[in-house]
Amino acid sequence: MAGAKDYSNNQVGNNREQIEHHVKEILKLIGENVEREGLLETPARVTRMYEEIFAGYSVDPRDVLGVTFDEQHEELVIVKDIVYYSQCEHHMAPFFGKAHIGYIPSGKIAGLSKLARLVEAITRRLQVQERITSQIADILEEVLKPNGVMVVVEGEHLCMCARGVKKPGSKTVTSAVRGQFRQSSALRSEFLELLKR
Numbered sequence: 790m791a792g793a794k795d796y797s798n799n800q801v802g803n804n805r806e807q808i809e810h811h812v813k814e815i816l817k818l819i820g821e822n823v824e825r826e827g828l829l830e831t832p833a834r835v836t837r838m839y840e841e842i843f844a845g846y847s848v849d850p851r852d853v854l855g856v857t858f859d860e861q862h863e864e865l866v867i868v869k870d871i872v873y874y875s876q877c878e879h880h881m882a883p884f885f886g887k888a889h890i891g892y893i894p895s896g897k898i899a900g901l902s903k904l905a906r907l908v909e910a911i912t913r914r915l916q917v918q919e920r921i922t923s924q925i926a927d928i929l930e931e932v933l934k935p936n937g938v939m940v941v942v943e944g945e946h947l948c949m950c951a952r953g954v955k956k957p958g959s960k961t962v963t964s965a966v967r968g969q970f971r972q973s974s975a976l977r978s979e980f981l982e983l984l985k986r
């Protein structure tokens with residue numbers, strides 16, 4: 790997993806003017822007329838959009854799980870269908886889908902919304918789907934020290950649909966398992982069965 794330092798730079802907010810300048814330059818280089826009305830505000834709009842879609846860089850995902858509760862529920866907890874939007878680090882093209890998180894607490898539970906916030910903090914940056922999946926699992930394991938974690942992420946990548954190999958509708962599914970989920974195929978099956986409901 791990337792070091793904590795990678796999570797603490799709010800670069801877009803600090804570099805607005807430069808980003809606007811470079812977006813304008815790219816518009817010129819693709820042959821656009823940057824003075825036409827529809828494009829006048831585009832560099833500023835793109836920069837504002839970057840602030841949103843790259844907001845994860847200013848959040849340490851571990852901090853998102855700062856509030857936890859002591860609770861003796863040592864059975865499966867699942868939060869599924871957490872919609873995410875991310876940007877592929879190879880093409881800077883969007884990919885999006887759903888993340889499903891299951892864990893077996895060991896004396897400590899997280900607020901349910903915090904699991905969705907964790908997904909936000911990890912996906913709102915340049916990413917690959919595999920890393921999103923393992924980072925969610927690793928951070929949950931690190932902070933909650935649960936008996937087990939399983940994460941499944943589904944994604945549709947625009948770099949595979951709108952360009953390149955052009956396969957719209959193809960889905961990528963990635964999973965990460967930690968702790969008891971690694972040892973028990975029954976547990977993995979229970980998790981996957983509950984996802985289908």
Ligand SMILES: Nc1nc2c(ncn2[C@@H]2O[C@H](COP(=O)(O)OP(=O)(O)OP(=O)(O)O)[C@@H](O)[C@H]2O)c(=O)[nH]1
Nearest residue numbers: 877878879880916917918919946948949952953954
């Ligand atoms: N493993 C993985 N690959 C990804 C992800 N997002 C995009 N890619 C892939 O990254 C690869 C980059 O391959 P390159 O050959 O360097 O780039 P390219 O010439 O644009 O490749 P094509 O997409 O095949 O046209 C492509 O195969 C993409 O499908 C991801 O989340 N995980």
Ligand SMILES: [Zn+2]
Nearest residue numbers: 877879880948
């Ligand atoms: Zn891509």
